[in-house]
Amino acid sequence: MSRRVLAARLDSAGDVLLMGPAIRSLAAAAESVTVLAGPRGRAAAELLPGVDEVIEYNAPWVDLEPPELTAGGIDNLIKQIQDLRLTHAVIFTSFHQSPLPLALVLRMAGVGHIGAISVDYPGSLLDVRHQVPDDFPEAERALSLTAACDFPAPAGDDGELAVRRPLPDVTELVGNGDYIVFHPGAAVPARRMTAERSRRAVRALADAGHRVLVTAGESERELGRFVADDCAQPLSAALDFATLAAVLDRARVVVVPNTGPAHLAAAVGTPVVSLFAPVVPAVRWAPHRVPKVVLGDQQAGCANTRARECPIPGHPCLENISDTDIVSAVADLSHSAAHGPTQRGGRP
Incomplete structure (x- = not known):
């Protein structure tokens, strides 16, 4: 049957x-x-x-x-x-x-x-x-x-995340040059850096010589523009989910909290610097089977609370991540992407 x-x-x-x-x-x-x-x-x-x-x-x-x-x-x-x-x-x-x-x-x-x-x-x-x-x-x-439920994984399936391809052509949006993506937003406030901290991180990445594109959802346009400031390119308009996938697909590295675009980056095979607040466990929710560096104090007092608003004054698990750590993680993953096996399989 x-x-x-x-x-x-x-x-x-x-x-x-x-x-x-x-x-x-x-x-x-x-x-x-x-x-x-x-x-x-x-x-x-x-x-x-x-x-x-x-x-x-x-x-x-x-x-x-x-x-x-x-x-x-x-x-x-x-x-x-x-x-x-x-x-x-x-x-x-x-x-x-x-x-x-x-x-x-x-x-x-x-x-x-x-x-x-x-x-x-x-x-x-x-x-x-x-x-x-x-x-x-x-x-x-x-x-x-x-x-x-008697639906075993098919032979030869690698178990990685994937998206339908081809993805939209985003050349007019991102240009032809090399870039990294910084995505500051998350639906759950406890899982993202403050806007000020994100802006400082983007400036540090730009000062390190990276071309930075800042992505943001429809409701986060002002956040994206604020974080980009005058040293990065905000992409906060016309980014439906498939277009965002295409932007992440062409990035060298994506820097992002524990939120949907982190998993979308993994699904297109792009390395991820995961700014991970431990309100949920990283072992369950870190980007899946993609080169990654997980930053953030995983032993902070908010660990495993599933809190939507950070219960610890100053949001230390994310706010205390240093610019040096972020820049170093991007450099490490950039080297991996340039010299290691490709992670960009995808499936039609």
Whole structure:
């Protein structure tokens, strides 16, 4: 019997990118793969190889700014899922999230086989209740779930993150010269440097001889311009997710907090200087299988708190990273990119 699979990941773009290898495992053994994504993750889902269709639902039990839960919204979601005529569903979650609310909806929609990682007792909501050790890298955690659901990784797949190619041509945007990218923003304030600290880091990189492009999301244009100051080029306009991927793809190194563009850089194979606040563990969330240097005090008092606002005065885990450390990390990764094997595989 052919298998029509729903892969659900209802949170942010970086989270969706990290399930990319698992999506390829589903696609290798399924007739079709539909991704159910939240509004923050849809653009990333559309870039994943192996995805045939993306549908969107803003889940009140997942989103950072949760909408009201309504019977009408659930009824509409059930109808969308029924129309897909699914045979299987795999629910991907972070370690602190429960798959059971969505599993209930999928059961109501008539999905016959549902798998997820669940600490909580699922009753009849799950056919596969998978469990994994703590501190498992997120992409490997997702792959272990698809294997448990009888979708093993295809032979020859390297398990790296990837995006659909070709990517947009961004030559007019970035020019022909060599550059590095500094991305100062993050949806969670505790995971990013202050604007002032980011601006000083960009100036240090420019003083070290680097051409620096500063990227920023639609809501972060002012931040991008402030950080770029008069020594870097801000790219805060016209950067949809695929265009951002293309900009990161051509960069020599990306300097970025623990946020979606860090995982997008990994997905296009560009080395990453990860400005990593330890509110979540780096072993789970650092850029996956790409040359990287992780900076930031991983033993700071905020470690593993999942705090959205830094609970420690002065935000020392990131603010105390020195310009010298950032410049040295970029130099080390630039040397690796120039002399080591290429990391830019990608997949069509």
